[in-house]
Amino acid sequence: MSEVTPRKNKRALSPNEVATYKPEVLAFTGEWRGAIGLPELKGAWIVFGDSGHGKTSFALKLGKYFAQLGKRTAYDSIEEGLSLSMRDAFLRTGMSDVSGKFLLLDKEPISELKERLKKRRSPEVIIIDSVQYTNLKTKEYKELIDDFPNKLFIFISHEKNGEPKGALAQAIYYDAFVCIRVQGFIANVTKTRYGGAGEITISEQKAREYWAMAKKKEKE
Secondary structure, eight states: OOOOOOOOOOOOOOHHHHHTOOOOBOOOOHHHHHHHBSOBSOEEEEEEEOTTSSHHHHHHHHHHHHHHTTOOEEEEETTTOSOHHHHHHHHHHTGGGGTTTEEEEESOOHHHHHHHHTSTTOOSEEEEEOGGGSOOOHHHHHHHHHHOTTSEEEEEEOEETTEEOSHHHHHHHHHOSEEEEEETTEEEEEEESSBOOOEEESOHHHHHHHHHHHHHHHHO
16 A cells, blocks of 8 residues: 655744735726725635526636736636537637636546646636535545645535535635625625625626516515
C-alpha cells in the first residue's frame, strides 16, 4: 500500500504580516460592486436556486464579467456538458465577446480539473455546475480550495426549502465568501464579506413575467 503524504501545516503569521497582507482585489463596478462589493480572487462562492429560474444564465453572466476584467475563467459543466441548451445560453449571454478568456469544460471530472489548474496560465476563476454532480466529500472540497489558494471557485447548486441542497452544498454555503440565491430571474446576494448588498436582474422580461405570475397566484 502506498504511503500517504501528510498535508503541510500553514505557517503562523505575525500581526505585522497580517497588517501588510495585500490580496488581489477585483475592480468590480456598477451593479456588480453594489451587489457584491470588491471581492478577492480566492476561496469559494455559491450560487443556488431551483431549476428554471436562471442559474445557468446568471453564472455565465458572472463568468463573462470576470473575463471582461481580464481573468481567465472556466465553466465546468459537470451536470449538463455541451448541449443545445448550453449553446443557446452562450448565445444569449454573448460569450463570444470573451472567447479569449473563457472556456467551457465538457463534464470534466474534478480530478482532471485539478490537473488542469496546476498548469501555467490555467483558469483563475472556476465555475463548477453543479455541486450535486461533483461526487466530492466535504473534506475533498476543502482540500481543493486549500490546494489552489489564489483561485476563486464558484459552485452552482440546486436548492431545497430555500437553501443549497445536500450536505456538501450546505458546507460550501457556510464556508463561502459570497452566497447568491437565484429566484425568478433575479440573483439576490444573501451574504458577502466584501461590502455589497443587493441584487442583479438576469433577464428583465423573464423576471417581470415570473413575478407578475407569482403575484397573481398569491391573490387567487
